[in-house]
Amino acid sequence: MAASKDYYEILGVERDADAKTIKRAFLKLARKLHPDVSNEPDAEEKFKEINEAYSVLSDEKRRANYDQFGNPDGPTGFGGDYVDMSDIFGGFGMDDLFSSFFGGMGGNSGARSVRTRGRDMGLNLHISLEEAAAGCTKTVAYDRLAPCDDCGGTGVGESGKVTTCSHCHGTGRVVTVQQTILGQMQTQTTCPECGGTGKIVEGACETCGGQGRTPSRETVQVQIPAGIHSGQSIRIKGRGEAGVRGEAAGDLVVTINVSEHEQFQRQGDDLYYVLAIDAFEAMVGTTYTIDGILANEKVDVVVPAGCQYGQRLVVSRYGMPRLHSSARGNLIVAVEVSIPTALTDEQLTLVHKLMVQRTSQAEKENQIPKAKADTKKKRPRKGHHK
Numbered sequence: 001m002a003a004s005k006d007y008y009e010i011l012g013v014e015r016d017a018d019a020k021t022i023k024r025a026f027l028k029l030a031r032k033l034h035p036d037v038s039n040e041p042d043a044e045e046k047f048k049e050i051n052e053a054y055s056v057l058s059d060e061k062r063r064a065n066y067d068q069f070g071n072p073d074g075p076t077g078f079g080g081d082y083v084d085m086s087d088i089f090g091g092f093g094m095d096d097l098f099s100s101f102f103g104g105m106g107g108n109s110g111a112r113s114v115r116t117r118g119r120d121m122g123l124n125l126h127i128s129l130e131e132a133a134a135g136c137t138k139t140v141a142y143d144r145l146a147p148c149d150d151c152g153g154t155g156v157g158e159s160g161k162v163t164t165c166s167h168c169h170g171t172g173r174v175v176t177v178q179q180t181i182l183g184q185m186q187t188q189t190t191c192p193e194c195g196g197t198g199k200i201v202e203g204a205c206e207t208c209g210g211q212g213r214t215p216s217r218e219t220v221q222v223q224i225p226a227g228i229h230s231g232q233s234i235r236i237k238g239r240g241e242a243g244v245r246g247e248a249a250g251d252l253v254v255t256i257n258v259s260e261h262e263q264f265q266r267q268g269d270d271l272y273y274v275l276a277i278d279a280f281e282a283m284v285g286t287t288y289t290i291d292g293i294l295a296n297e298k299v300d301v302v303v304p305a306g307c308q309y310g311q312r313l314v315v316s317r318y319g320m321p322r323l324h325s326s327a328r329g330n331l332i333v334a335v336e337v338s339i340p341t342a343l344t345d346e347q348l349t350l351v352h353k354l355m356v357q358r359t360s361q362a363e364k365e366n367q368i369p370k371a372k373a374d375t376k377k378k379r380p381r382k383g384h385h386k
Contacts, residue, residue: 007053007066015067019058020149026054027207027214034098051094058217059084059141085123085142094143097215100241101145116197118145118213118250125254127224129261133224133293133320138310139219140254145241146216147249151205155212157243160203165194172196197244206229212245222254227269227323230258255319264293269329271319275301282307282337292318292331301333309337 008015011025032038033047040046056062061074061082071073127136147153156162164170168191179187190196204210220239233255240250258266265272275288285305292299299318304350307313312334319329343351 005049005053007056010050010053011057013057017057022054022057023149023214023216024207026050026058028214029082030094030098034095034102036099036102047095055143055217059219067256081136081138083125083138083140085140094215094217097143097145101211101213101215111176115243116247118243118248120250120253121240122253122255124257125222125224126257126259128259129264129266129294130222130226132258132296133226134257134295135228136224138222138224138283140222141217141219144216144218144239144250144252145213146218147242147246148205148208148212148214150207151212153212153242153246155201155205155210157203157205157206160205163200163202165198165200167191167193168198170198172198187292199245201245210245213242220252220315224256225323227321227325228256228258229323230256232256232323266320269320269322271329271331273331275303275313275333276336276338277303277307278338278340280340282309282335293320299331301331303335307335307337311335 007015011022011029013022013025017025027371029050030047033040033043035044035047037338038047056072059072065074066072068288110385121142123140125138125140127138140352148155151157154162165172168174172191172194173196174191174261176187176189178187191198194200200212205212208214218239220236222234222236224234233253236248236252236254239252242249263273271293273290277286277288281303283305285307286303288301288303289300290299291297299315301313301315303313305317312332315331316329316332317328321328
């Protein structure tokens, strides 16, 4: 993301504003400009603009880069252990959070039925094969509904209070009885006054509107164990969507995708490697030292004399580490034999002499079996005469 705008000016905050001030300014503007609540023709573009500003200024690392270099990604871009999910998915994740936020209930009566427990959230995280082999820690920046900073997640303002809903008497359900020709019919529905929570907030928190949660920019450290496979997930408790008014939060489920490697191909815990040698090395044998999958790891691959094209050489315990184990898979080396094409005349002469010598030796070795075979054919047959 190349910065060409003044993000502080967009949010209307000073350059030395703290995190809470920045978040309050963003939420205040978002309530006015989000397409779900605004009728302004350019509301969507304005919301994207304040969302972009907030995604930078709410992230300590990106804000520091923006202040120093004018670019939230720094002079050379991010890499290593920091992953920004908003950049990966286009930067519009906050829009979906606000749609969910506006669909929730606040402190006023007439609230709709809502889910009070926080939902699980899922992210896809890409890592290299080397990172999967050694294990690593990634700092992931993402957007979620988090507990409100101003009310501590209660949804209650400074002079507010929580009372039991008088309509449902705290049950969150109301029962209606109808008289029909078949008799009395009871119907149980969610209480329309409290939205099924059994509580009414009087004097709701202005920041979260009584929900006890707000859209927020968060970071979390993901511990990735050595030997993890693509498709496996890591569950981080309580880092998903926050619940309404202090209800339990969901989990963050991070699914790992291991990128393909230029040299190694992974099959289970084994690694496959293609080793190119020439015909002379295949004939007499040799030893190659290659880089292993772990940092600073060197692997000696012994090629036996007479090695054939496609032959597989197994180097034990130099494959991928096994998950939650000290054991490792194997390194399986597939040999590709090529014919040298840049031989000198002297070298070609030597090869030709060797070829003639081997041909002569082969002919001598075949003469004795051939003579025996001819003698056997000329031997008179014994048989019966009629």
